[in-house]
Amino acid sequence: MTQRRLAMALALLALLAAPGLRAWAGEDEPKAPSRRPDVHFVPTPHDVVEIMLRLADVKKDDVVYDLGCGDGRIVIAAAKKAGCKAWGFDIDPIRVKESLENVKKNNVGDLVTIEEKDIFTLDLSKASVITLYLLPSLNVKLIPQLEKMKPGCRIVSHAFDMRGVKPDVVATVACKDGNERKVYLWTTPLKKEKEE
Numbered sequence: 187m188t189q190r191r192l193a194m195a196l197a198l199l200a201l202l203a204a205p206g207l208r209a210w211a212g213e214d215e216p217k218a219p220s221r222r223p224d225v226h227f228v229p230t231p232h233d234v235v236e237i238m239l240r241l242a243d244v245k246k247d248d249v250v251y252d253l254g255c256g257d258g259r260i261v262i263a264a265a266k267k268a269g270c271k272a273w274g275f276d277i278d279p280i281r282v283k284e285s286l287e288n289v290k291k292n293n294v295g296d297l298v299t300i301e302e303k304d305i306f307t308l309d310l311s312k313a314s315v316i317t318l319y320l321l322p323s324l325n326v327k328l329i330p331q332l333e334k335m336k337p338g339c340r341i342v343s344h345a346f347d348m349r350g351v352k353p354d355v356v357a358t359v360a361c362k363d364g365n366e367r368k369v370y371l372w373t374t375p376l377k378k379e380k381e382e
């Protein structure tokens with residue numbers, strides 16, 4: 187290699203080492219999810235997030251898990267409002283990256299942890315509050331994990347019920363966007379409804 191070519195190659199390497207250019211080269215881009223997410227990302231409106239946290243009576247000594255955390259808004263709000271520890275889990279690396287950026291922007295890195303995980307593999311025993319915005323069938327699929335939680339834990343779900351389990355409260359939220367949303371609250375141990 188001539189000296190000129192060597193210099194050019196080194197200059198290119200140095201350029202690619204710069205963070206902005208690494209992203210341009212595709213190196214910092216999130217990879218594809220390990221499997222297809224069970225539901226797409228649709229964010230819970232902020233006014234509904236507030237009601238979910240209030241209904242679950244989230245306090246400083248709670249540990250909140252958002253199963254399928256999207257952009258991290260629920261765990262960030264829990265940390266900011268209650269000062270509690272909160273974990274967000276999402277299977278999609280794009281959502282994990284977005285959540286981590288939002289955690290940083292909101293200065294809650296000391297309280298909030300974001301992990302790329304399939305929610306159906308999680309041990310929920312360390313959580314005291316679970317937040318959900320999934321689908322009715324996915325809420326039902328989570329029952330075996332939720333049943334292992336200690337007594338007195340709260341589970342709140344935006345929009346969707348959990349067939350076969352009686353909620354303690356079903357609240358209707360009149361949102362700023364003009365729509366009404368339902369929020370369900372259950373407490374552990376879960377109260378199973380009798381099969382008809």
Ligand SMILES: C[S@@+](CC[C@H](N)C(=O)[O-])C[C@H]1O[C@@H](n2cnc3c(N)ncnc32)[C@H](O)[C@@H]1O
Nearest residue numbers: 223224225228229230254256276277304305319
């Ligand atoms: C409807 S969004 C709710 C986002 C957030 N919880 C909120 O309420 O704003 C559902 C999220 O679940 C994630 N998701 C879907 N299947 C999942 C799985 N098996 N494990 C972890 N996350 C999953 C999606 O990537 C998406 O971000």
